[in-house]
Amino acid sequence: MDVVETQQGGPGLAQVRRVRTEVPGPRSAELLARQRAALPAGVGSALPVFITAAGGGVVVDADGNSFIDFGSGIAVTTVGNAAPRVAERAAAQLHRFTHTCFLVNPYESYVEVCERLNRLAPVPGEKRTLLVNTGAEAVENAVKIARAATGRPGVVVFDHGYHGRTLLTMSMTAKNVPYKQGFGPFATDVHRAPMAYPYRWPGGPERCAEEAAAALVELIDRQVGAGNIAAVVVEPIQGEGGFVVSAPGFLPAVAEICAERGILLIADEVQTGIARTGAMFACEHEGVQPDLITTAKGLGGGLPIGAVTGRAELMDAVPAGGLGGTYSGNPVACEAALGVFDEIERGDLLRRAAEIERIMRPALAELAERHTFVGEVRGRGAMLAIEIVRGPDRTPDPARTAEISKRCHAGGLLTLTAGSYGNVLRFLPPLSIPDSLLTEGLAVLAAACG
Numbered sequence: 262m263d264v265v266e267t268q269q270g271g272p273g274l275a276q277v278r279r280v281r282t283e284v285p286g287p288r289s290a291e292l293l294a295r296q297r298a299a300l301p302a303g304v305g306s307a308l309p310v311f312i313t314a315a316g317g318g319v320v321v322d323a324d325g326n327s328f329i330d331f332g333s334g335i336a337v338t339t340v341g342n343a344a345p346r347v348a349e350r351a352a353a354q355l356h357r358f359t360h361t362c363f364l365v366n367p368y369e370s371y372v373e374v375c376e377r378l379n380r381l382a383p384v385p386g387e388k389r390t391l392l393v394n395t396g397a398e399a400v401e402n403a404v405k406i407a408r409a410a411t412g413r414p415g416v417v418v419f420d421h422g423y424h425g426r427t428l429l430t431m432s433m434t435a436k437n438v439p440y441k442q443g444f445g446p447f448a449t450d451v452h453r454a455p456m457a458y459p460y461r462w463p464g465g466p467e468r469c470a471e472e473a474a475a476a477l478v479e480l481i482d483r484q485v486g487a488g489n490i491a492a493v494v495v496e497p498i499q500g501e502g503g504f505v506v507s508a509p510g511f512l513p514a515v516a517e518i519c520a521e522r523g524i525l526l527i528a529d530e531v532q533t534g535i536a537r538t539g540a541m542f543a544c545e546h547e548g549v550q551p552d553l554i555t556t557a558k559g560l561g562g563g564l565p566i567g568a569v570t571g572r573a574e575l576m577d578a579v580p581a582g583g584l585g586g587t588y589s590g591n592p593v594a595c596e597a598a599l600g601v602f603d604e605i606e607r608g609d610l611l612r613r614a615a616e617i618e619r620i621m622r623p624a625l626a627e628l629a630e631r632h633t634f635v636g637e638v639r640g641r642g643a644m645l646a647i648e649i650v651r652g653p654d655r656t657p658d659p660a661r662t663a664e665i666s667k668r669c670h671a672g673g674l675l676t677l678t679a680g681s682y683g684n685v686l687r688f689l690p691p692l693s694i695p696d697s698l699l700t701e702g703l704a705v706l707a708a709a710c711g
C-alpha cells in the first residue's frame with residue numbers, strides 16, 4: 262500500500278488492469294468515511310476509489326487497484342494523465358513564478374496560448390482569445406462578450422445541453438436534477454430549442470435536422486424576436502446530455518439561421534474541443550465556423566484553464582477592464598496548455614483519436630447486435646457512447662446503465678454515465694491509452710453487458 266502511495270504517474274506507470282480488492286477497497290472506504298465527515302453531501306464521485314497515480318491508460322487507487330481509464334477525468338486528460346510535456350512545463354513554471362495576476366503583470370505564456378488557439382480555431386477572420394479558469398467561466402464570458410458586441414440580451418440553448426454550474430450557465434443547462442433543483446431563481450433571457458437528436462426525434466432521423474432547424478426559427482422569430490437575441494450556444498456533440506451527435510446538416514443550418522439574423526453562434530467545445538473527436542474542434546467535422554468558441558477541459562491537460570476564442574471585432578467590443586479574474590490564465594496552467602499542444606503535435610494525436618474510434622466502434626456495434634438494450638452507438642473519435650434502453654420502444658433504462666457501469670468498475674474499467682435520462686454509457690479514453698488496454702477494456706464492457 263505504501264509503495265503505491267509514492268508511485269509516479271505518467272506513461273511510465275505499469276499499463277495493466279489489476280483488481281485486487283473489492284471496489285472500493287478498504288483504504289478507499291476509509292478515505293470515503295473521512296470524505297463524508299469533511300465534505301458536503303452534494304459532492305459525489307462516479308467511482309469512489311481514491312487515486313494515487315495515473316498515466317497512459319490507467320488510474321491506480323490507494324488499494325493498489327489499476328483501472329483502465331475510459332473517462333479521462335471527464336474529457337480532461339486527453340493527452341494522458343501527467344503527460345510528460347505537460348508535467349515538465351508546469352513543474353518548471355512552478356519554480357519560476359506561480360502567479361502575478363495577468364491584470365497586474367502580463368507574461369508571455371498567456372499570450373502564446375492565445376496565439377495558438379487563434380491559429381487553430383475554426384473561427385473566420387482575425388481572432389482574439391481570452392483565458393479563464395473553467396468551462397463555465399468560458400461560457401459565461403462568451404455570453405458577456407456576445408451581449409456587449411450585439412447590444413442584445415437573449416441567449417438560445419438546446420434541450421439536453423450542459424454549460425456549467427454558475428448561475429448563468431446553470432440556467433443555460435437543460436437538466437433539472439441534479440444540476441438545478443433547489444437553486445433557483447435562475448438567470449432570465451435564456452430560451453431553449455429542441456436539439457436535433459436523431460435517435461429520439463419524433464419524426465424520425467431523416468427529418469430531424471430540417472424539423473429541428475424549423476423549430477429553432479420558430480423560437481427565434483415568433484417567440485423571442487431575433488432582435489432580442491445575442492447568441493445561440495450549442496455543443497457540437499452534447500456531452501453531459503448523452504453524447505448526442507446532432508443530425509448531419511443541423512449545425513450548418515443553425516449557423517445560417519444565426520448569420521441571417523445578426524445572432525452570434527457560440528460553439529461550446531468545452532468537452533469536444535482539443536483533439537478529443539479526431540479534430541482540434543468538433544465543429545470542423547461539419548465545416549461550421551462559429552463566431553465564438555469556448556474550450557477548457559482538454560486544454561490544460563488537467564490544470565484548470567478555459568478560453569474564449571472569437572472574431573476580433575466581437576472580442577474587442579468589451580473595453581479594457583471588462584474582462585478578467587484573479588487567476589485567469591494562471592502561468593502554471595498556461596505552461597500546461599503549451600505542453601498539451603506539444604503533445605498533440607508530436608504525438609500525432611488527432612490521428613490517434615480517429616484510430617481509437619476505428620478500434621472501439623466495431624466492438625460497440627457488436628454489443629448493439631447482441632443486445633436489444635443497446636439502442637444506439639454514437640459519437641466521434643475518442644468520444645463514443647452507447648444508449649441503453651428497455652427494448653425496441655427505446656424507453657431509457659437508467660437502472661441497467663448504472664448496473665453495467667458498476668460491473669465495469671468491479672472489473673477494473675472506469676466508465677462514466679451521462680444523458681438526460683441517465684441511460685448513456687460514455688467512453689472518453691485518454692489518447693495515450695495503448696491498444697491492448699483499449700481492447701481489454703472493451704472486453705470488460707462486453708462481459709458487464711452479459
Ligand code: PLZ
Pocket residue numbers: 335395396397398400423424425426496500501529530531532533557558
Ligand atoms: N460546457 C460542454 O461539458 C463540463 C461537468 C462535470 P466546468 N462538463 C463536466 C460536473 O458535473 O460538474 C462542461 C461541459 C460543457 C461547460 C462545462 C462546464 O465546465 O469546467 O465544469 O465549469
